[in-house]
Amino acid sequence: DLLSLAHEHDIDLEGAPTQAANLCACEGSVACSTCHIVLTPEHYDLLPEPEDDENDMLDMAFGLTDTSRLGCQVK
Numbered sequence: 001d002l003l004s005l006a007h008e009h010d011i012d013l014e015g016a017p018t019q020a021a022n023l024c025a026c027e028g029s030v031a032c033s034t035c036h037i038v039l040t041p042e043h044y045d046l047l048p049e050p051e052d053d054e055n056d057m058l059d060m061a062f063g064l065t066d067t068s069r070l071g072c073q074v075k
C-alpha cells in the first residue's frame with residue numbers, strides 16, 4: 001500500500017518518514033484515520049473513487065481536504 005511505498009522511497013508523510021509504518025493504527029482495516037494523507041489534485045485524479053467505508057472514516061479525519069485519502073486504501 002501507499003504507506004509502505006512511501007516508507008520504501010523515504011517520502012515524507014506527515015513530516016516523519018521513519019514513522020510512516022506507525023501511522024497505521026488499525027493496520028489498514030479502515031477503522032481509524034491515522035493514515036490520512038492529502039494528495040495533489042493530479043495524483044488524486046489518478047486513483048479510483050474512495051469506497052463508502054473510506055469516506056466515512058475520512059469524515060472523521062483531522063484537516064480533511066478535497067483530495068484527502070486514507071493511505072492504507074491507496075494501492
Ligand code: FES
Binds near residue numbers: 023027031033057
Ligand atoms: Fe486505519 Fe488506514 S490504517 S484506516
